Each structure stands twice: as structure tokens, then as C-alpha cells.
Amino acid sequence: MLPSLFFAAERNARVTPIVEAVSGILPSVVNISAGTEKAESKSSSESRVLGSGCIVDQTGLVLTNSHVIEGAERLNITLSDGRTFTASIVADDPANDLALLKIVTEYQKDSWGAVKMAEPGDLLLGETVIMAGNPYGLGSSISAGILGAIGRKVVYKGKIVFNDILQVDAPIYPGNSGGPLINLNGEMIGISTAVHRNAPGIGFAIPIMRIENVLASWMLPEKFKRAKLGFVPAVRKPNGKPEIYIYSVEKKSPAWEAGIRGGEVLKTFDGKEIKSLIELSRELMRLRVGNTVKLTDTENRSFSISLVPAGVNDGAGVAKELLNISIQEMSPRLADALGFSGLLGVVVSDSFGAGSKIKRGTLITAIDGMPVKNFFDVAEALRDNVSGDKIKLSTVSEESGKKEFWVYAK
Structure with a gap:
């Protein structure tokens, strides 16, 4: 046998199912840290590793645990190729210990490789599973084990909080939280969330069915395109086979008016078979005002839904939704207290955004060049903005004086 053929055969023998699965998943696994570095920086000695996450949509949406980002002032995401970006918080659900982030980049058309998700409920007790993450901030690492239990209960103060937790013996180390748990097909079946306090070798993961249902409540045109659709889809498995259905519908919304x-x-979306909830969610979040979509259900009923602008008369709500800040209208007493006498604008009373340039106590005088002096003005100024848009703010603060800068809508 020729030497080249011998070495090729030897290498092929080493390419196990675990190796194949890992090669497909690692580009979607990210490190999440807190620090002060700027977007697209190479590195920073000031970063503090918080945990892991995985890309769930090509637009740069990253899923992680809620506890990973709790209390973080600024979030940074490092990809498997070493590039680092800042991130904004899109949604956070502490009750389910899930959070959704978005990679912030100057190039809004950047595309990111999303993780492949398993069919909800497609689990085999005893099957080999792989945990991917960034333990101790060392970079992409994996550990393998078996799926030891399905449907573990979590009890809090005597009440069952969850009854769907996955138990694994693949080691989960600090920094692994939020990383994907995958099967040998390279499909995500859950994300790691905790280890057993008294048994370090036992780890727990949130299953994909709960993940997809939480994502479906977030990945909607109302949040990403300011377009009213009016329903939230979900997935369930009543007879051993997943079915996607309408979980909730808002009265007097376009979906409600469509019947x-x-x-x-649900059976089809715009003439195409609905194969998974995550794929439907990705379609829904891209819809815009004026789009008309057609749905059919398993009873062969058809629904035609035309999207309309989402309500935008609440300036305080819009500011929190897009800019991750709480604002209050100026009063003479507040102006005197903050040293803004004679100035018009709205005051930032709290700032929640990871890496936000908008600090508490800042006076916002204009948004995209439009003067703002009350909630109504803020609503009008932000009326056409959606997630990812670049917004220019004119501000005054005690620390920086008059300043103009750009922020991205979350």
C-alpha cells in the first residue's frame, strides 16, 4: 500500500461520529464575556468570561442562559475564528433561564452560520451526547457523555418548576453554561444550564422543545420589524409526532381579523410545508409592514394575513424596546436637580443595554435630528426604526457635555 493511501485510511478510521458532529457545530458556538473592548476588536485583557452561547439565526442572533448575562454592563461575543463583537440584549426570560442576544456589526448584511436543531422530543436515553462551550474562557472545547435521564423535575420552594430537564454526564465546567448539547447527528438537543451541587459529574440541560417555544415568542415581526402579525406559534408532541400550532392570538390583530x-x-406557510417551528420563526421575524402571508391548517382552512404597523404611541415603551433605556419627561424640578435648566429633552432614568453608551442621567435632546421634548416626540422619532437600525442621538450629560453618537436598535 502506498504511504499516502495508508495515512489516508488511518485518518479516516479516526473520524468517528463524535468528530464529524463536532466539526459541524463548533462554528456556531460562541464565547460570551463582559468587558470594555470595542466591536470587532481582536482581544482584551479586561474581558471577564461569562459563559457560552450558540448562533440560532444567520442574522447574528445568539442564544444563551439568562443567568450568564445577569448583571453584565457590556457584552462581547467571540466567534470560533477569534473575531470579537459587542452584543445587544434582544430578549431575556429568567424564569426559563434563556436569553437572546444580537451580534452588533457595522455590516448589517453579515451572515452567520446557525446551529442545526434536532426535532423536539427526538431523544434516546443512553445515547451519546456532546457538550460544546468555552470552559474557563479557554476557547472552543467539547466533552462527551451519555444522556442519562429525560424529563427530570426541578423543584423550587416545594413546587415543581420544570419537568422536562435533560440529565447528562458530559462534564459541564464554568463557562460552559449556555453552550449547545448535541447528538451524534450534530443537532442541538438542548443547552447546558447547571451542574448538580453535590455531584459535579451530573449536568443538566434545557431541552430543545422549550427552547424553540421560547424563541417563537421572541422571533416575531412585532419585535424585529415593528409590524403587527398578532399570533405566537408553538410546538407540541401529543401523539409522538411534533405539530406546530397557534399558541396564542391577539384580539383585533391582523391574525384575529383573518379568522x-x-x-x-399549521400545515403550510406561503404554500410551503412547515417542517419545524424554528424555521417558521425565522420566516416570521423577517416579515414587514405591508407583507401578506397565507397559512393553512390541518383542517384545510386557509388564512390570509396582511401585516400593519405595530402601535407606536408609547414613547417610553418604544425607547425601552429599541434602545434598552427607561426615560422620563423633563420637569422644572428635575431640570434643576440635574443641571439642565433651560434645556428641552427626555432624561434617561435607567439603562439596561449591555455595552450601552446611554448612561443614566443623560438628557436626550434629539433622535436622528428630530428634537424630542416628551414621550410623543420620542415615539414619532423612532416610528420607522426596527431591530438593527443605526440611530443617531444628540445628548447632554454632566460627564461629556453636548455629544452626538450612533447606537444600534436592539
Whole structure:
């Protein structure tokens, strides 16, 4: 046998199912840290590793645990190729210990490789599973084990909080939280969340069915395109086979006017078979005002839904939704207290955004060049903005004086 053929055969023998699965998943696994570095910086000695995450949509949406980002002032995401970006918080659900982040980049058309998700409930007790993450901030690492239990209960103060937790013996180390748990097909079946306090070799993961249902409540045109659709889809498995259905519908919304009442089991979206909830969610979040979509259900009923602008008369709500800040209208007493006498604008009373340039006590005088002096003005100024848009703010603060800068809508 020729030497080249011998070495090729030897290498092929080493390419196990674990190796193949890992090669497909690692580009979607990210490190999440808190620090002060700027977007697209190479490195920073000031970073503090918080945990891991995985890319769930090509637009740069990253899923992680809620506890990973808790209390972080600024978030940075490092990809498997070493590039580092700042991130904004899109949604956070501490009750389910899930959070959704978005990579912030100057190039809004950047595309990111998203993780492949398993069919909800497709689990085999005893199957080999792989945990991917960034333990101790060392970079992409994996550990392998078996799926030891399905449907573990989590009890809090005597009440069952969850009854769907996955138990694994693949080691989960500090920094692994939020990383994907995958099967040998390279499909995510859950994300790591905790280790057993008294048994370090036992780890727990949130299953993909709960993940997809939480994501479906977030990945909607109302959040990403300021377009009103009016329903939230979900997935369940009543007879051993997943079905996607209407979990909730808002009265007087376009979906309600189209005849949707909730509970309908969906079959097609714009003429295409609905194969998974995550794929439907990715379609829904891209819809815009004026789009018309057609749904059919398993009873062969058809629904035509035309999207309309989402309500935008609440300036305080819009500021929190897009800029991750709480604002209050100026009063003579507040102006005197903050040293803004004679100035018009709205005051930032709290700032929640990771890496936000908008500090508490800042006076916002204009948004995209439009003067703002009350909630109504803020609503008007932000009326056409959606997630990812670049917004120019004119501000005054005690620390920086008059300043103009750009921020990205979360």
C-alpha cells in the first residue's frame, strides 16, 4: 500500500461520529464575556468570561442562559475564528433561564452560520451526547457523555418548576453554561444550564422543545420589524409526532381579523410545508409592514394575513424596546436637580443595554435630528426604526457635555 493511501485510511478510521458532529457545530458556538473592548476588536485583557452561547439565526442572533448575562454592563461575543463583537440584549426570560442576544456589526448584511436543531422530543436515553462551550474562557472545547435521564423535575420552594430537564454526564465546567448539547447527528438537543451541587459529574440541560417555544415568542415581526402579525406559534408532541400550532392570538390583530382563534395546527406557510417551528420563526421575524402571508391548517382552512404597523404611541415603551433605556419627561424640578435648566429633552432614568453608551442621567435632546421634548416626540422619532437600525442621538450629560453618537436598535 502506498504511504499516502495508508495515512489516508488511518485518518479516516479516526473520524468517528463524535468528530464529524463536532466539526459541524463548533462554528456556531460562541464565547460570551463582559468587558470594555470595542466591536470587532481582536482581544482584551479586561474581558471577564461569562459563559457560552450558540448562533440560532444567520442574522447574528445568539442564544444563551439568562443567568450568564445577569448583571453584565457590556457584552462581547467571540466567534470560533477569534473575531470579537459587542452584543445587544434582544430578549431575556429568567424564569426559563434563556436569553437572546444580537451580534452588533457595522455590516448589517453579515451572515452567520446557525446551529442545526434536532426535532423536539427526538431523544434516546443512553445515547451519546456532546457538550460544546468555552470552559474557563479557554476557547472552543467539547466533552462527551451519555444522556442519562429525560424529563427530570426541578423543584423550587416545594413546587415543581420544570419537568422536562435533560440529565447528562458530559462534564459541564464554568463557562460552559449556555453552550449547545448535541447528538451524534450534530443537532442541538438542548443547552447546558447547571451542574448538580453535590455531584459535579451530573449536568443538566434545557431541552430543545422549550427552547424553540421560547424563541417563537421572541422571533416575531412585532419585535424585529415593528409590524403587527398578532399570533405566537408553538410546538407540541401529543401523539409522538411534533405539530406546530397557534399558541396564542391577539384580539383585533391582523391574525384575529383573518379568522385565527388559537389552537389551529399549521400545515403550510406561503404554500410551503412547515417542517419545524424554528424555521417558521425565522420566516416570521423577517416579515414587514405591508407583507401578506397565507397559512393553512390541518383542517384545510386557509388564512390570509396582511401585516400593519405595530402601535407606536408609547414613547417610553418604544425607547425601552429599541434602545434598552427607561426615560422620563423633563420637569422644572428635575431640570434643576440635574443641571439642565433651560434645556428641552427626555432624561434617561435607567439603562439596561449591555455595552450601552446611554448612561443614566443623560438628557436626550434629539433622535436622528428630530428634537424630542416628551414621550410623543420620542415615539414619532423612532416610528420607522426596527431591530438593527443605526440611530443617531444628540445628548447632554454632566460627564461629556453636548455629544452626538450612533447606537444600534436592539
